[in-house]
Amino acid sequence: MTAETVDVAVVGAGPAGAAAALAARRAGASVLLLDKADFPRDKPCGDGIAADAVDVLEGLGVTGVTDGYRPVTALRLIGPGGAEVARPLPRAAHTVPRRVFDERLVRAAVAQGAELRRHTVREVRPGPGGVTLDGLVTARVVIGADGAGSVVRRALGHPVNPGGHLAIAIRGYAPAIGAEQLIRTTSARWPAYAWSFPIGDGTANVGYGETLRGTPLTKAYLLERLGELLPGGTPTGLRAHHLPLSTRRPPPGRGPVLLAGDALSLINPFTGEGIFYAVLSGALAGAAAAAGPERAAERYAAALTGRLGRHLRHSGFAALLTRRPGVVDAAVRAARRDGAVFRRMVDLGLGDGVFDLRTIGRIGSALLHRGDSPS
DSSP states (O other): OOOEEEEEEEEOOSHHHHHHHHHHHHTTOOEEEEESSOSSOOOOSOOEEOHHHHHHHHHTTOOOTTTTSOOEEEEEEEOTTSOEEEEEEEEEEEEOOHHHHHHHHHHHHHHTTOEEEEOOOOOEEEETTEEEETTTEEEEEEEEOOOTTOHHHHHTTOOOOOTTSEEEEEEEEEEOSOSSEEEEEESTTSSEEEEEEEOSSSEEEEEEEEEOOSSOOOHHHHHHHHHHHSOSSOOEEEEEEEEEOTTSOOOSEETTEEEOGGGGTOOOTTTOOOHHHHHHHHHHHHHHHHTOSTTHHHHHHHHHHHHHHHHHHHHHHHHHHTTSHHHHHHHHHHHHHOHHHHHHHHHHHHSSOOOOHHHHHHHHHHHHOOOOOOO
């Protein structure tokens, strides 16, 4: 049986895969979008949609992804030692359940001409005539956007992230405790934090996550930690998931096979945010793939470096610095004193921001002087 052929096959139809399909279609490529699930489907996540992610999607011609969900305009951040800051977000965020958000992106990709098919990819085989998936489809370029357990990533010979560069989180839904985003960090088993992101209908996405250090963590343990940091009963809809942190990324591709989103370990090590990285890397991968298989990986790597290279270096530096909980408390105190520091921290954690000398200096000063004088 002869495999059908397509310009670009995207494995995984989450935000990275849908963005890749959209970008490739805008460039005129034929696109097959494969996923093991039917849509709509749930996906464990914090459901936070930052303004930067919306910007990328609007650049792909997709609008209305947050329609019907109330803007979240403020963030409260509690440091591991108890330091606290609450300020307006530089730009409003939204909390949109992934069952809704991902469905909207997939339908936008299909509306632009991508073919969506339910299929679990098990074998990725590059060859002189293209990349064949399970002997059924041959694509000029394949994009692996199939998450933390990526089959495409394994086919390229890259193992999962090791301890220290992989986190685990549990997520559920509970009555909202306020109208602002809340992130409460803890020095116990640092780095670790709990969150509450209000959806706007009286409920919030709540969860707890921590970096794995080689010891398996049980659901009971994760729930216990969540209850300690955010008391108020057991949430519903509980699901756990792994977060491959960007501090240990594989190469973004090899030849005509590219990786995007979680499959590329694009999770912010500072906040655990991944939606912005997913849609941005997917868009860049889709554009690179549509230009053809010759030097596709090189084009994609150059685009990623140009768009995110400096930011990823800075977020990795932040992850290194914040191995000491006291540095986080100092950063929180600096953000309480200085709104510009707060905005830098938010941009670094939710978008593609970078540090500047002023921010570093203010955090350094807060390390030395613990007095607070908000401004």
